[in-house]
Amino acid sequence: MITALSFSESEPYYELKGQFTDTQTRCIHYHTELDIIALKFKCCQTYYPCFQCHQENKHPTVKYCQQDLDQGEKVVLCGVCKSQLTFKEYLNAGNYRCINCESRFNPGCELHYDLYFDMKNKENNKDITGDISCINSTTSKDNTSTVSAPTVKLADS
Numbered sequence: 256m257i258t259a260l261s262f263s264e265s266e267p268y269y270e271l272k273g274q275f276t277d278t279q280t281r282c283i284h285y286h287t288e289l290d291i292i293a294l295k296f297k298c299c300q301t302y303y304p305c306f307q308c309h310q311e312n313k314h315p316t317v318k319y320c321q322q323d324l325d326q327g328e329k330v331v332l333c334g335v336c337k338s339q340l341t342f343k344e345y346l347n348a349g350n351y352r353c354i355n356c357e358s359r360f361n362p363g364c365e366l367h368y369d370l371y372f373d374m375k376n377k378e379n380n381k382d383i384t385g386d387i388s389c390i391n392s393t394t395s396k397d398n399t400s401t402v403s404a405p406t407v408k409l410a411d412s
């Protein structure tokens with residue numbers, strides 16, 4: 256099993272962590288032909304193939320709020336062409352395809368948006384899972400530095 260992938264192409268350097276079964280970001284939890292995206296988590300600024308892989312970190316998930324997405328933050332990674340997409344580009348007018356390489360994405364991911372994104376906002380700063388949603392970025396920075404581990408290039412375990 257692969258536990259970390261790294262890519263540094265034209266985009267800013269970024270990390271991918273999780274329990275990968277291949278280099279197109281399929282993981283042990285989601286690995287159909289269409290499961291080729293990874294999502295960047297706000298709390299650790301790291302891409303994971305799914306929320307279950309992220310839970311291995313044992314820290315609460317901080318969700319993106321509408322404002323982050325409106326600002327064009329890149330939050331989705333296409334596992335095939337390795338390009339980073341904004342949420343809007345990912346939606347691609349409902350085509351479920353990468354705007355760069357046209358690989359097909361899993362439309363079923365739509366059902367899980369609330370695990371990553373705080374689309375409805377405001378009132379509830381905590382949801383039923385106890386995860387923190389949409390907090391001001393200035394107050395949430397502190398414990399992020401402890402999360403980052405050295406990146407390994409294609410480390411098999």
Ligand SMILES: [Zn+2]
Pocket residue numbers: 296297298299300309312314315316317
């Ligand atoms: Zn995190």
Ligand SMILES: [Zn+2]
Pocket residue numbers: 273274282283284285304305306307308309
């Ligand atoms: Zn996973």
Ligand SMILES: [Zn+2]
Pocket residue numbers: 333334335336337338353354355356357358
């Ligand atoms: Zn692509």
